[in-house]
Amino acid sequence: MSLFERLKADNLDDWQAYTRHSFVKQLATGELPEHAFRTYLQQDYLFLIHFSRAYALAVYKSPRLSDMRNALEGLKAIMDVEMDLHVELCAGWGISRDELETLPEASETMAYTRFVLETGLRGDLLDLQVALAPCILGYGEIARENALAKPAGPAADAYRRWLDEYGGNDYQSVAQDFSSWTDQTAEIYMTEARFAALSEIFNQASRLEADFWQMGLKA
């Protein structure tokens, strides 16, 4: 059983409140209002900037050269690829790069991103990885759970593309690699006595992710 599986099992209600949030369900059916998705997309750009910072922090905090290399691959994937894809995707919704970069950051975006970063600074690489897990592994799980979804309505294509992006082999193997890397760190830094504190980090991060969906919905 991976550490991730164990953390999920220990926080099942909050985990499902996040991964099966109305935002997700409505995205899968296509009922999600376009402006909800648009708000989400915009904030997700700011999110990616801080997520890059979190991967850079992981490089800094890595105890071994192999950890540094893993974290650097994650950092490059976001800054060299994913952010450009995101800008493109936003362009399709008529949101310009300038608009993205001057956007006020929503409370929910600040809340989750700063929580991840500060958790990493306060603790060790394992704390940081556990704080990142709900995002990286949750998106993968959401896309798998909705692999057969057929969104309908005006934004059907965009929602299908989103599900395909995170359900595709590329992202799924990124998520799998992240889970394995976390397990490797846990082999060295995890104790039973420490599990409760890690589970609390996982719980808090999952709740903050659910808030992030809610931010989209309430837009």
Added chain:
Amino acid sequence: MSLFERLKADNLDDWQAYTRHSFVKQLATGELPEHAFRTYLQQDYLFLIHFSRAYALAVYKSPRLSDMRNALEGLKAIMDVEMDLHVELCAGWGISRDELETLPEASETMAYTRFVLETGLRGDLLDLQVALAPCILGYGEIARENALAKPAGPAADAYRRWLDEYGGNDYQSVAQDFSSWTDQTAEIYMTEARFAALSEIFNQASRLEADFWQMGLKA
């Protein structure tokens, strides 16, 4: 004009949305539901723990020995005095220390505290001070603005005590000293080109403070 006055002037709407929030107005009249205040009080205990960590971070980040001494005084004031007062105050509402220490942290508590800490780690002492300012100086201002308030109703005494605490000479001079200390840092580290970034930190922190009141209200 102190840096604080200038930051306030640059963010007047968000500043007043925080300092004149319904929570504050209802506290001043006494209309604030007791469970709203109680929820606020409980979360404020968790807030103080992270606030202590922020002052410890200020000691670590201080460029000069005199800055370290200022930050240490703040740290001692919270950990050696304010937290015990808070436990006493909570006891008056039937909330035990054990209950306080095992309380789940609200999203709004995480959001503001981690924002302050991470801002301090990312930047310099001035960034950290500006992130702390809405809390330290805002409470002082709220108490001054409501100095003549006469709360009525079942929780009138508690609300009056809260206003007296922050309106009293002790807290007012803590706030004044913090403002002067920030100005001293600004003399060395502030440039006009940097003002916009500092103002954004102040704005974000003020918005997260308003969310913290809202958390109490929606309880």
Added chain:
Amino acid sequence: MSLFERLKADNLDDWQAYTRHSFVKQLATGELPEHAFRTYLQQDYLFLIHFSRAYALAVYKSPRLSDMRNALEGLKAIMDVEMDLHVELCAGWGISRDELETLPEASETMAYTRFVLETGLRGDLLDLQVALAPCILGYGEIARENALAKPAGPAADAYRRWLDEYGGNDYQSVAQDFSSWTDQTAEIYMTEARFAALSEIFNQASRLEADFWQMGLKA
């Protein structure tokens, strides 16, 4: 067996190269040239400033409120007491406070202090405690091993006072408490797989401490 005892046993040669360094032996006999001790004393003042920062960092990084309280006691002991004692001690050697505060920092002072701080920032509280251990626990051990020493010569009184300071009950119980606190952290955060990395931190810190004595001697 405490973690400290185990770390010492794993690094016996480097540990003794530090705790039984010529500087220490000459201090115990009184042969140590006065300017060597004077140089040491001056740099030790700068050392204490960074050591305070390390304790402040420990407050920030503490996973539990009880850890924060332990770290704060250490911080107060240095900044509120030990630094003033040090200034007094230096005054006895004709070194003014101004002189202390404008002193250029020796490479060896920078090396050990920044190593401790950076180790703490990179890792967790246990890493920080292990990096601090050679200083806190080594001084205690040196004073115990030389408890019966009778320094002779012109600086005999000063050397005896130094040995008494660190051999006295106050310091010995500070050292014992630090060791117990580290063991408490280790109960939660230590794994066998992690021991090698902790031992390397202990080894590096011990070598940097030996360099610090050498800096005095070569003056």
Added chain:
Amino acid sequence: MSLFERLKADNLDDWQAYTRHSFVKQLATGELPEHAFRTYLQQDYLFLIHFSRAYALAVYKSPRLSDMRNALEGLKAIMDVEMDLHVELCAGWGISRDELETLPEASETMAYTRFVLETGLRGDLLDLQVALAPCILGYGEIARENALAKPAGPAADAYRRWLDEYGGNDYQSVAQDFSSWTDQTAEIYMTEARFAALSEIFNQASRLEADFWQMGLKA
């Protein structure tokens, strides 16, 4: 006048003690003993690991997305290119990758690298850049000053290759870009009142670089 030029002018003696160190002069003539260069090369590998961490820290601490991109380019240049080149270079001297990765870190390597990292964590991006400058810009200057050197003796080819590496267009433009990037940060974060503290960082880093050469020589 760039900030770098100004910092150099303010620390000319320590700057030249580093850039015109006997190690450098002997490398330029070819008199440098091969084991001195070999020791330097080995430690420089460990240095590069921590230097990568410093660039990752710069990504984390960057106030703007453009700063993050600059820092990421530096990080990739070291981890994806320079470290492999270094392993190759070491292989030419019969030093295997395994040997490099298990090498004990010299005090001088710890001293400079941890100073850079901790300076960056304590302060802001500008502090970090100024701590990195003696390394990045000093190597460029050393290579330019010895562009016409014709090392003789058994290791002549290796020493010439070293000078060509850092004197070549690629490295020279890396250095120039770093200087410009630092100037851009300074435009926002530099004040006259702050110059003395920046100059002290530059001074300390230059002295620790000179110690690093000395470590090679004394081998």
